Amino acid sequence: MLNAPSQVNPSPRTVVLADSWQQDFEEVLGFAKHRITLCAPYITGYGADVVRSVRGMASGDGLGVLILTDFSPLAISTGSTEPAAVALLREQFPTCRCVHLPRLHAKVYVADRARAIVTSGNLTYGGLMGNHECGLLVDDTLAAARVDDEVAEYAGLGAEVDTARLDELCGLAVDARAAYKAQAASASRESTRRLRAVLRSASDTLVRARLAEGPVHSVFARTIEFLLRRHGALTTEQMHPMIQHMHPDLCDDSVDRVIDGKRFGKKWKHAVRTAQQKLKRDGLVRLADDRWHLVDR
Numbered sequence: 335m336l337n338a339p340s341q342v343n344p345s346p347r348t349v350v351l352a353d354s355w356q357q358d359f360e361e362v363l364g365f366a367k368h369r370i371t372l373c374a375p376y377i378t379g380y381g382a383d384v385v386r387s388v389r390g391m392a393s394g395d396g397l398g399v400l401i402l403t404d405f406s407p408l409a410i411s412t413g414s415t416e417p418a419a420v421a422l423l424r425e426q427f428p429t430c431r432c433v434h435l436p437r438l439h440a441k442v443y444v445a446d447r448a449r450a451i452v453t454s455g456n457l458t459y460g461g462l463m464g465n466h467e468c469g470l471l472v473d474d475t476l477a478a479a480r481v482d483d484e485v486a487e488y489a490g491l492g493a494e495v496d497t498a499r500l501d502e503l504c505g506l507a508v509d510a511r512a513a514y515k516a517q518a519a520s521a522s523r524e525s526t527r528r529l530r531a532v533l534r535s536a537s538d539t540l541v542r543a544r545l546a547e548g549p550v551h552s553v554f555a556r557t558i559e560f561l562l563r564r565h566g567a568l569t570t571e572q573m574h575p576m577i578q579h580m581h582p583d584l585c586d587d588s589v590d591r592v593i594d595g596k597r598f599g600k601k602w603k604h605a606v607r608t609a610q611q612k613l614k615r616d617g618l619v620r621l622a623d624d625r626w627h628l629v630d631r
Contacts, residue, residue: 347474351453356384356462358471359443359451363388366445368397372423373442373485374457375404375415381457382419386426399423399430402489404438405503407536411510414458417503424500432500434540435492436583441469442485450478490556491580493543506536537583550584550602554609557581559618559628567625570610577606 351358363370363385372385389397401423409415424430441461444450453469455461472478495503513532517525557577561568568576578585585602610626613619619626 347472347477349471349473351451351467351469351471353466354463355451355453355455355467355469355471359462360384360388362443362445362449362451362471365449366397368446369399369444370397370427371400371402371442371444371482371485372457373400373402373438373440373488374461375438375441376409376456376458376461377401377403377419377423378413378416378458379419379422380459381462382416382422384462385423385457389426397427399427400485400489401430401432402435402438402485402492403433404436405434405495405536405540406436407510407533407540410503410507410536411514411533413511417500417507420495421500421504424497431489432495433489433492434495434543435488437580438488438492440485440488442481444478444482444485447479447482448475449473450481452481487560491553491560493540493546495543496546499539499543499546502539503536506532506539510536540583549605551605551608551612553581553584554606555613558606558609558613558626562619562626562628567622567627569625570606573606573626574603578602 349358374381401420403415403420405415405417410417420432424432441453441455441457442450443453443457450472451469452472453461453467455465455467455469461467472481510532513525513528516528519525554577557580558573561573561576565576578587584605585600587600587602610619610621614621618629618631620629621627
């Protein structure tokens with residue numbers, strides 16, 4: 335049962351969660367029969383162990399699991415995110431989807447699109463037990479499904495991380511943690527150089543994961559559709575900062591497109607243009623009055 339002291343004027347289907355909400359999280363996990371969504375920028379061994387303990391051998395072959403997180407190099411180096419913890423979850427749920435999305439900040443946990451927790455807490459000890467957190471448990475099929483759809487849309491902007499790539503990140507995480515601790519302890523030129531090298535290697539691994547399904551303009555095409563659904567018609571100039579904010583790792587202003595020795599602007603902006611034209615040819619968007627519009631389907 336949900337803890338009565340955490341209820342503050344709840345509706346019959348909504349409960350306010352505060353501070354230690356692990357028990358509520360465990361009940362939601364145990365409720366799932368078909369599908370679980372775990373969306374948190376930070377996932378550590380503690381959080382993974384809670385999931386594994388609750389599900390035990392009950393996961394079954396038919397349970398679909400989506401893990402959406404942020405494997406940013408800095409988070410890995412500080413230990414805020416542990417790729418090894420996500421690897422444990424993949425071991426528990428072999429058919430799960432694991433997706434990396436930069437700038438992810440949402441913390442959402444959904445069971446069977448019927449119960450959802452939307453909270454400030456990550457899937458970590460601090461998030462579940464140690465910190466002062468606040469959130470809502472929603473026991474409402476329509477609302478929970480809507481929340482699940484939002485997370486699925488975010489996942490569509492990210493990169494699938496397969497087992498091989500996840501194993502690579504686990505190895506890099508060990509080096510990154512060691513380099514980060516060494517740099518924090520001495521701040522020497524050599525320790526700083528080592529940390530930068532490890533972070534760059536992790537960043538390259540993530541970019542390769544993001545481009546595994548096709549060229550960069552395919553990522554931008556999904557993003558353009560997402561932005562037009564959210565904001566309505568937009569000019570290209572309005573899109574550029576939005577896309578760069580969402581994909582900082584793919585939008586490097588220091589890289590120009592050069593043809594025959596002549597510079598033709600930022601390379602990533604040309605990829606945005608390619609994405610727009612591909613969407614237009616496919617009949618998914620149209621250009622009118624200098625603004626891009628989604629085509630009704």
